[in-house]
């Protein structure tokens with residue numbers, strides 16, 4: 018499989034080069050030159066296949082021989098070695114729970130696959146690889162956990178002091194080993210600015226081999242197809258219908274992976290792009306015109322993205338054909354008031370506790386199903402509610418119990434290095450520890 022840059026100035030590359038580089042040298046996102054098709058037999062057998070087998074079948078054409086079969090099978094099995102239950106919430110809505118991985122969010126799937134691929138590709142490197150990543154909460158934890166104990170790789174995560182939830186902070190700071198947390202006295206934009214400056218610093222890069230764990234990396238994007246295959250097949254097996262799938266969306270990597278699986282032949286009736294007040298894509302779907310906007314803060318803060326990177330991949334997947342995209346995809350922008358009210362209402366009626374991102378998707382899906390009463394809905398629950406207590410607990414009027422898997426981590430000491438939001442401070446740290 019070859020990958021070309023959506024900016025079309027750079028050369029095409031294989032999976033290995035696309036994964037190691039992250040972004041093409043012309044600044045574009047990498048995109049597969051041909052979309053593989055699933056065999057009809059694969060789609061029929063899906064409900065009976067184990068997740069590792071599904072992952073291998075879906076991903077092998079994309080990896081295209083850059084990782085030997087046995088190694089890739091092992092990586093796939095490790096990527097999806099936790100459950101993805103489909104849980105009924107109402108008569109017509111099921112939740113595909115993607116939060117049973119080590120950091121309780123769907124980003125574990127992409128981060129685990131990418132970390133193991135990078136570990137394989139850099140196995141003969143003598144210089145350690147430093148993964149430098151800025152996080153507003155979920156990304157850093159998933160990346161840190163994915164790379165924990167991977168030989169030859171060090172992870173340095175920058176996060177904004179006081180702006181991540183207690184669970185998220187433990188997931189960044191309590192792992193130890195090859196993971197270092199830098200607690201920046203500033204906001205997420207400061208963290209991102211420092212990281213970008215480090216990547217531009219040639220003198221620093223000659224001393225430390227830096228790579229990003231950016232969400233646009235193909236090795237984070239592609240494996241997300243796997244749980245769509247699994248979830249859609251489960252709904253079809255129980256109801257006889259392909260589901261309407263609602264995806265809480267921010268940077269649109271997750272939804273774009275679902276669309277990719279659909280183009281490859283996965284039966285899905287319709288997709289819903291469920292957004293908070295950051296509504297660039299819903300506005301495009303309503304009008305055919307796209308305009309980036311400044312990001313605004315919301316309760317579902319992992320989706321506070323004003324100009325989603327993966328939107329370009331969605332356009333490319335459908336050859337910029339707006340009528341085709343509009344036929345398959347409906348956009349919603351859900352307010353914080355509607356999000357809180359949805360968490361409260363669903364909990365009161367069903368006992369199910371949504372996280373704020375899942376609540377955005379529930380609200381959108383519920384509205385869509387009212388107009389399409391024969392359809393079956395599947396919402397992607399992208400994080401465990403315990404990660405967002407400030408949004409969830411006031412709505413349900415009680416604390417969210419900490420899952421047993423997490424209790425041990427919550428007892429570990431927090432270890433972080435405080436950093437002023439100035440580039441010299443980050444640079445000094447990276448040079449001292451090189």
Ligand SMILES: *Cc1c(COP(=O)(O)O)cnc(C)c1O
Nearest residue numbers: 155267268269270271319399400
């Ligand atoms: C990252 C994240 C999202 C948004 O996913 P995208 O692929 O960026 O659209 C949604 N929900 C949660 C909980 C997240 O962490």
